[in-house]
Amino acid sequence: MVSVVFDTSVLVSAFLTRHQPRGVSNELLRFVAEGQIELYLSADIITEALATLVRNHRTQSNYRYTPQMAEAFCADLFDLARVIEDPPPT
Numbered sequence: 001m002v003s004v005v006f007d008t009s010v011l012v013s014a015f016l017t018r019h020q021p022r023g024v025s026n027e028l029l030r031f032v033a034e035g036q037i038e039l040y041l042s043a044d045i046i047t048e049a050l051a052t053l054v055r056n057h058r059t060q061s062n063y064r065y066t067p068q069m070a071e072a073f074c075a076d077l078f079d080l081a082r083v084i085e086d087p088p089p090t
Contacts, residue, residue: 003038004028011049015073016063032080039081046083050074 006028014025021030031037053059053070060066 001036001038003040005040006045008045008048008052011045011074011077012052015049015053015065015070016059018073029080040084041077041081042084042087043078044087046074046077049077 010025010028013023014029017023017026020026028037032039050070053065053074054067
């Protein structure tokens, strides 16, 4: 099995294109959900993705989502990924 870390841009892209099932970011998350890829994230990455999604009201309007929808997506990431508690500095 392949082990990966997705950065914030992949997570944000997956959320914004969630209604486009063949988008690359969505396909990657589908592989994670199916157990083909093992996803590692830190709480900081998930928090950054959420902050990116909720701070831009124009993006919310363009992609038709609420902050609560973004919060639910990010909460699900804690269940989908292996969350690393103390990642090494980058």
